[in-house]
Structures are given as structure tokens and as C-alpha cells.
Amino acid sequence: MYKVALLIALSFCLALAKHEQYNGFVLYQVEVANEQQAQQVNALENQLGLDMWSHATPTRPGLVLVPGPMRQRFQRAIVATGAQYEIQVENVKEVLDLEDQLLAAASQRSNRTSGRLSFDTIHRYERVDAYLVELAQKYSTVSVVSGGKSFEGRDIKYLKISTTNFQDSSKPIIMIQSLIHAREWITLPATLYAIEKLVVDITDRDLVDQIDWIILPIANPDGYEFSHTNTRFWRKNRSTGHIIANICLGVDLNRNFDFLWGTLSSNSACSDTFHGSGAFSEPETAIIRNIVNEYRSRLELYLDIHSFGSLILYGYGNGELPANGLTLNVVGVRMAQAIDAVKWDSNPNYRVGNTALILYSVSGGASDYVQAVGIPLSLTYELPAYRNQQNSIAGFLVDPDFIEQAGYETWEGIKSGARFVLDYYRSKK
Numbered sequence: 001m002y003k004v005a006l007l008i009a010l011s012f013c014l015a016l017a018k019h020e021q022y023n024g025f026v027l028y029q030v031e032v033a034n035e036q037q038a039q040q041v042n043a044l045e046n047q048l049g050l051d052m053w054s055h056a057t058p059t060r061p062g063l064v065l066v067p068g069p070m071r072q073r074f075q076r077a078i079v080a081t082g083a084q085y086e087i088q089v090e091n092v093k094e095v096l097d098l099e100d101q102l103l104a105a106a107s108q109r110s111n112r113t114s115g116r117l118s119f120d121t122i123h124r125y126e127r128v129d130a131y132l133v134e135l136a137q138k139y140s141t142v143s144v145v146s147g148g149k150s151f152e153g154r155d156i157k158y159l160k161i162s163t164t165n166f167q168d169s170s171k172p173i174i175m176i177q178s179l180i181h182a183r184e185w186i187t188l189p190a191t192l193y194a195i196e197k198l199v200v201d202i203t204d205r206d207l208v209d210q211i212d213w214i215i216l217p218i219a220n221p222d223g224y225e226f227s228h229t230n231t232r233f234w235r236k237n238r239s240t241g242h243i244i245a246n247i248c249l250g251v252d253l254n255r256n257f258d259f260l261w262g263t264l265s266s267n268s269a270c271s272d273t274f275h276g277s278g279a280f281s282e283p284e285t286a287i288i289r290n291i292v293n294e295y296r297s298r299l300e301l302y303l304d305i306h307s308f309g310s311l312i313l314y315g316y317g318n319g320e321l322p323a324n325g326l327t328l329n330v331v332g333v334r335m336a337q338a339i340d341a342v343k344w345d346s347n348p349n350y351r352v353g354n355t356a357l358i359l360y361s362v363s364g365g366a367s368d369y370v371q372a373v374g375i376p377l378s379l380t381y382e383l384p385a386y387r388n389q390q391n392s393i394a395g396f397l398v399d400p401d402f403i404e405q406a407g408y409e410t411w412e413g414i415k416s417g418a419r420f421v422l423d424y425y426r427s428k429k
């Protein structure tokens with residue numbers, strides 16, 4: 001009995017110790033009145049070494065994570081720019097504990113098991129990995145492929161979904177991936193929901209029959225698991241190949257692709273946007289490159305799903321438009337309208353545009369690379385950050401109530417893109 005009590009006490013202490021690294025961290029919302037203020041505020045990211053979750057623009061506030069000891073300095077810097085700040089979360093550790101509790105409680109309430117992965121919680125790598133294998137065993141339209149291993153040796157598996165076993169060369173292929181950035185947990189239900197609608201609960205038969213699908217739910221498994229077990233806001237992979245002074249490791253995989261590599265990203269291993277030692281230095285990005293190259297002749301649409309910001313973005317990250325920029329804009333707007341039609345009122349409408357023009361300049365991004373190698377339609381989604389006013393959950397934090405909705409509404413966007421592809425593909429034939 002004594003032992004049991006001790007164990008309970010110990011696990012309670014461990015639970016409390018979790019997220020200790022975020023104890024006292026403050027989450028600020030920053031509003032800027034003009035472009036000049038925006039530039040000054042966003043420059044604080046490098047000046048103060050802050051984790052800027054979203055950049056402030058004159059039309060939308062930004063969210064910034066600030067360590068407790070830096071809060072006075074940060075506030076003074078904001079005031080000096082003329083911008084305004086508001087504290088969203090006083091102590092981020094408390095909201096992280098709350099997120100754990102909400103997700104655990106939601107997963108206990110879940111009673112849907114029969115052959116599906118529930119949309120009540122955020123599933124871990126092993127569960128998703130096993131699910132992909134189960135689907136391939138159960139459904140003749142599905143095969144599961146390992147693209148290779150992550151830095152730490154986890155299989156990076158993807159599904160191929162096809163009624164013709166990928167043998168009909170007249171069909172277009174659509175590829176969707178999520179979780180290239182570890183902390184963007186809400187993106188996982190988007191790919192899992194697409195799998196559900198293409199395999200388990202088919203409501204749009206034409207999309208299953210006329211298109212071959214490649215779906216890669218966990219593009220960065222090492223970083224993803226680390227964001228569950230250690231550091232919730234981990235973004236990069238866990239590569240130690242570029243380690244500096246035993247402190248900084250990991251590469252931002254979405255800066256590691258071979259398109260303008262190293263020009264609009266960080267060369268510091270300590271940065272969250274560190275681009276690695278060379279294009280495709282990381283196994284995770286090489287795997288995506290290989291999939292794209294293998295299916296290049298029929299791949300018509302590629303979607304890289306991120307969070308957050310309610311955005312649909314297209315290339316290029318340096319502000320130059322691809323030759324079919326207008327088409328990218330049209331398909332992006334159609335997708336955005338399809339999502340907006342069913343989104344929750346509390347979330348903003350999606351915005352659509354070139355990455356550099358409506359977000360910021362970047363290089364080495366996955367969707368830019370895919371666009372540049374000749375895939376007609378390559379877009380990045382930034383899913384909404386659903387903010388529950390009652391519980392302070394914001395930004396990358398997941399409110400379990402939003403999980404299924406995130407999958408559902410994103411699928412509306414994907415469907416709209418898929419139908420565009422069918423029309424576009426046919427008209428080219």
C-alpha cells in the first residue's frame with residue numbers, strides 16, 4: 001500500500017515537473033498600427049532571441065512567447081515601438097498542464113474504436129504508425145510504405161490510396177503531409193481525417209476513384225515525439241549532426257529543401273529556423289524529396305499542412321511568383337472559400353497569397369521545392385489557432401473540442417482542390 005501511495009505521489013510530481021521549462025513564460029499578443037511598427041516588433045525575434053509564434057501585421061496581431069525574466073525588457077521594447085501588447089497567458093506552464101489534462105480527459109471519454117482513429121485527442125507516433133499498417137491490412141485500396149528512417153531511426157510511413165494500385169497512369173496524384181514542424185499538433189487530425197474520408201467513411205466516391213493519393217501524416221516523427229515527451233514547443237527535427245556546444249540541435253526541416261537554400265533562413269544551429277548544413281542534409285527532407293521525385297510525372301497537387309494563422313500560401317518564399325501564380329491564387333481562394341463556409345465563427349476567414357507577401361520571406365521550404373521541380377500546384381496551409389476564451393488555450397496549444405472540426409473543415413479545402421485538379425487535369429489531356 002505504501003509503495004502504491006509512493007508511486008502515485010511520484011507520478012504526480014513527475015506530472016508537475018513536466019513543462020517546468022515553461023514555468024513563468026508569458027504569452028503576449030501584440031498589435032501594430034502600421035508596417036513600420038510591425039518591422040520593429042518582428043525584429044525583436046532575433047534581437048531578444050524570442051519564439052515569435054506569429055508575426056504581427058497591421059491587420060492581425062502577433063503572438064510572442066517570452067521567458068519570465070525577459071518580460072520587463074520585452075514590454076519596454078514594445079512600448080518603444082508604439083505598438084500595444086496584451087498578456088494572453090500569464091504562466092504558460094499552467095496552460096500546458098491544462099492542455100495535457102484536457103487531451104487526457106477527452107481521450108478517456110472517447111468510445112469510438114472500431115477500426116478508426118478517434119478525433120478526440122492528438123495521437124502519438126506509435127499509435128498513428130500502427131493505424132497506417134492496420135488500414136493497409138484491412139483495405140485493398142491502401143498500401144503503406146516506409147519512405148525511410150528519421151534521424152533517430154523511426155520509420156516515416158505514408159499511405160498510398162488508389163482503386164487501381166497506382167497503375168493507372170491517366171490519374172492525377174495528390175500528396176498531403178503534416179507535422180514537418182513538430183509542435184503543430186493540430187495538423188495531424190487534418191491528414192488523419194483525409195485518410196478517414198478516402199478509406200473508412202467514403203462520401204466523395206469520385207475523388208477516390210479518379211485520383212491516387214499519397215498521405216504522410218508525421219513528416220518529422222523525432223521532433224513530434226520530443227514535443228510530447230520533453231519540449232512542447234519544439235519545432236525542428238532532432239538531428240545532432242550540427243550540434244553546437246551540446247546545447248543547440250535540430251534543423252528546421254522546412255528550411256532544408258533545395259530551393260534558394262540558405263538565403264532566407266538562419267545559419268545558427270541555435271535558431272528555430274536553422275537550415276542545416278546543406279540542402280537535404282536531413283533524412284526527413286530527403287524522404288519527401290524522394291517521394292515527390294518518384295511520382296513527379298503525375299503529381300498535380302501537393303499540400304504541406306502547418307499551423308497556425310488561417311492562411312493558404314503559395315510560392316515562392318522570396319516573393320517571386322511561379323509562372324502559374326494566378327492559377328495558384330485561384331485554387332487557393334477556392335479552397336479558402338470552401339473552408340470558410342463551414343468554419344467556426346470564432347475563427348477568422350482564411351487569407352490566400354504568396355508566402356513572402358502575406359507572411360514573411362523564407363527559403364528552403366518544402367512547398368517551394370515541390371513547385372520549383374514542376375509540380376503544378378503546391379500550397380502550404382496554416383490551420384487556424386482555435387482560441388477558447390474560457391481556458392486561455394491559444395496558438396499551438398490544442399483544445400480537444402477543435403480537433404475533429406480542424407479535420408473536417410480542412411478536408412473541405414482539400415476536396416475543393418482535388419476537384420480543381422480533376423478539371424484542370426482533364427482539360428490538359
Ligand SMILES: [Zn+2]
Nearest residue numbers: 181184306307
Ligand atoms: Zn510550420
